[in-house]
Amino acid sequence: MTRNGPVALIFHTLVVIFMLAPLAIVCLVAFTPENTLSLPTKGFSLRWFQAVFHHPDFVQSFWNSLWLAVLSATLAVALAVPASLAITRWEFPGRGFLNALFLSPLIIPHLVLGVAMLRLFAVVGATGSFGWLVAAHMVIVTPYVMRLLIAAISGFDRSVEQAAFSLGASEATVFRRVTLPMILPGVTGGWLIAFINSFDELTMSIFITSPSTVTLPVRMYMYATESIDPMMAAVSALIIGITAVAVLLLDRVYGLDRILVGQH
């Protein structure tokens, strides 16, 4: 491992500051007692956090987003595990096409997807349906899960499965007791990234949410176009807090290096 020189060190510090400073400031501003996004702030107050919880539409949107993200991430993983196993391990006609198809949402702008989904929903009469919203989010998050899973499965020593077979395990048992536990870091990492992407998604969701299914980012966007007050900062601070706790938990349980970089 090479050590960083002073110039590189300064550069890295600046990059980190540039990335973290806005988040830190948003969190600070959230505690202001004033009516504007002001910094430095004169005092400390939780009034804007209280305000969030007095906006039932925000609370509703939060739950919408949470369910949406949990469902779409879970379904995407359930779809991606067998798909990645098939694509990585077997030669079959259409394998390359299938791989490209699963990864294609990555390169299609969400704006385009949003318009397309809007039309689709209108055609199938699904406007306002939460189930279809989940399906649309699955399209967006599946590629991320696939990428991580394919990486995890490619580095997999097949002889471990053969060993389990030779010891008398059935194919289902081998999958449950050996394959799945061994790709679990990839599965968990994929789920996490899918969750975050879905929870965060704005561009496509603007087109396809209905008043009853408005997600948190869409709600925030709508609110922010009308007025900017510290309540936005409070919502943001809450999201940052929840995310940080989730990531910390994950790091404790599995280690982020293993999940996101694929190191064992």
Place this chain on the structure above:
Amino acid sequence: MSFLELKNITKRYGPLTAVGDVSLSVEKGEFVSLLGPSGCGKTTTLQMIAGFVEPSAGTIRLDGRDITRAKANSRGLGIVFQSYALFPHMTVFDNVSFGLEMQRVPKGERKPRVEEALSLVHLSPYAKRYPRELSGGQRQRVALARALVIRPPVLLLDEPLSNLDAKLREAMQFELREIQRKVGTTTVMVTHDQAEAFSISDRVVVMEAGRITQIDQPYRIYEHPETEFISRFVGKTNLLPGKVATATGAGATVSLAGIAVPVENAGLSVGETVTLCIRPEKLHLTAPSNGLLTGRVADRFFLGSQWLYHIDGPLGTIMVVTPNDGSTPAEQGAPVGLEWSPSVVRVHRGAMAEAPDVALEVTG
């Protein structure tokens, strides 16, 4: 009928024949090694015995039962993989216990059997560790214990020692043999390392380009290689092309670049093209005037217990290995004589093949 019998086993991948017409009988309790360079089909053969690869033709019988098409998980064989293939998310104990669990051995019975297997490979104190916390040699033992605990009729070893460093490899060789003797399991090992195959096997099967070229005891293979390929692949050897000059009764002479070399007659006819094969340690250095050949020491290498000489002479460079008996070795550039007894010369019929790369790759 032998315990494990392969009959005309063939595996084709499209136009490529990976294993062609391999027949092999292994007796109960025997330790047999499949030896050959990479790509010779030895691993494919092992995988067919294991049930991971289905033969294109031929039959495999185990204890009289046809297992050619049986699934790998119904054969009950113990397999040690080159990568050890331990379950990384399970402790050593759970790794070893897995096979018993699959055989639905009751929990109370599993524990003593796992402990017995671990003590066999001297790993009892490590039962609670995870594979990543073990050294290469220890992982290898876990793999062995895991394979043996199910009391398999046949133990299959796929290059079991190739991932260990030289010192450990040698120690593990002997230990492997000791354990195999103790449990008496019929064993088939695949290896490209002839020293490994020779030191611990009852019989060695030499494979070349998907076919078996010789099956014999290690000593016999070394002393009586049936093909030139084997004499090159197994240990170091001097190959000398010549023509049969005379052949009378038990003796014959072969003319090598004008020099007549006595050999044992094995139905040779005068004028036949042959290749002589002489192991370097069968040659002796003498005074220049005494030997069958004279030459000059071109190079010498000290190997600790032995000296390896390269002798330049009328037949090109000849390798000679002499034991280091403590006396002063021949100097570089010194003229020396070479002598040997006719009985150590192996005669292969036909001209020398052009493929000395194998001999360079594998040294004894």
